[in-house]
Amino acid sequence: MPEGDTVFRTAERLRPALVGKTLSRSDFRVPRFATVDLVGDLITDVGTYGKHLFIRTDKLSIHTHLKMEGEWRVFHCGQRWTKPRVNARIVLANDEVEAVGFDLGKVEVLPLADEQKVIAHLGPDLLAPNFDADEAQRRLLAYPKRSIGAALLDQRNLAGIGNIYRSEICFLRKVHPATLVGDIDALPALVAEAHRVMNQAARQPPWRQLVYRKNRRPCPRCGMALVARVLDDPDSPDPVSQRERGIYFCPRCQPEPS
Structure with missing residues (x-):
């Protein structure tokens, strides 16, 4: 199972690909959020807490957890994906790249204020600058x-x-x-x-x-x-x-x- 260091480095890869850029496509391949459309939204931040990853707009947070097999990969637009398309759970694209989450254990879209509910039960994040x-x-x-x-x-x-x-x-x-x-x-x-x-x-x-x-x-x-x-x-x-x-x-x- 990917641990906190893997999630931390995943966020580091996603930031330059997504932050400060407007989504031209969003595709949530999980039933509960299949109708969510974030086209036109600006990605403002990518953050982590423990094994949880959050991709944020000004109002919403895309929460994902890798669980056992999940991973995020970034491709240039038009580049062939290096994993089967059937394994994709979420696609976030702008004019330059596609960020694809494969085999993710959890995908959900939350109001920003609800992020705290996701992590409230967790202990201090070992990779946080304010680790307690x-x-x-x-x-x-x-x-x-x-x-x-x-x-x-x-x-x-x-x-x-x-x-x-x-x-x-x-x-x-x-x-x-x-x-x-x-x-x-x-x-x-x-x-x-x-x-x-x-x-x-x-x-x-x-x-x-x-x-x-x-x-x-x-x-x-x-x-x-x-x-x-x-x-x-x-x-x-x-x-x-x-x-x-x-x-x-x-x-x-x-x-x-x-």
Whole structure:
């Protein structure tokens, strides 16, 4: 699943293509918004919050979420699309380019004022210039008996982390993913590490994965074989999805709590 860094870079690609330009075509290929016509509207901004992307006019916000397979691509007008047309969920075009959202998990058109309703439940955005580390720690500590590996994946605590970066963050801090949040003495340092990792991945890509999807390969720190484990998390807002995602770690560098 694309994580906050991917969405952040997507917005960076879309801004020069769309912002300050008037739409000559809008095509929403989802039933609920199929009749929406934004032709003549000026795109004023493209912003993100965690894994959510917002393309804004002066009155409306086009909210999209990539979910598992989604992505945005930009083409010059008349250029052949590099993905099947049947996979397109939204097309926004001006006199120069077409921005096409393929396989998007969510597409909706909202009044600008309703953006806050979309993100109100989320924790602080790790890529926001005003990231609130204290609030992130407060949210994590609200469930001290939850494993840190599960808590990092919950967007209600910190917005933007997915399965890749929760594995990387725990490895860098030498914390076993099953460690209970309340048992981590250096929780502020772990939150700071999350902030650093996500910003490096978003602003200085590519992030070279240390442990993610490297099950049975040698640990880059000590050489021991890395392992993967699925964490049980009854507090997850999506327990089925949680059970399907393994977290990767080194059993020597990240000893299991007793």
